[in-house]
Amino acid sequence: MAGCIFCKIASGEVSAKIVHQNDHVVVFRDLNPQAPVHVLVIPKKHIENLSSSEETDLSMMREIFSAILKVTKDEKLSADGFRVVANDGKNGGQTVNHLHFHVLGGRPMSWPPG
Secondary structure: OOOOHHHHHHHOOOOOOEEEEOOOEEEEEOOOOOOOEEEEEEEOOOOOOHHHOOHHHHHHHHHHHHHHHHHHHHOOOOOOOEEEEOOOOOOOOOOOOOOOEEEEEOOOOOOOOO
């Protein structure tokens, strides 16, 4: 989608500190990290948010969660735990209208988060 910063990162038009990618997803470090490890997992296909995803996107969700598992192992987060967050829409705190999952770890997380 024209103008979408995450689409530009996925296509390589905008650089990012990429930690993993394949044909379907890109994982990169957040520019404003909220934990020692804070990466974003995005589909290369533009999907606005979870609410706008469709049944046909289920295979993409599998790719996303497979990437999350790989990155949490690579970043050595599995032993102590981590948090995965997807903000959806304005009231959910979504600021970039491209489906993305935050993976945070490396410190204790508090609850409630918002």
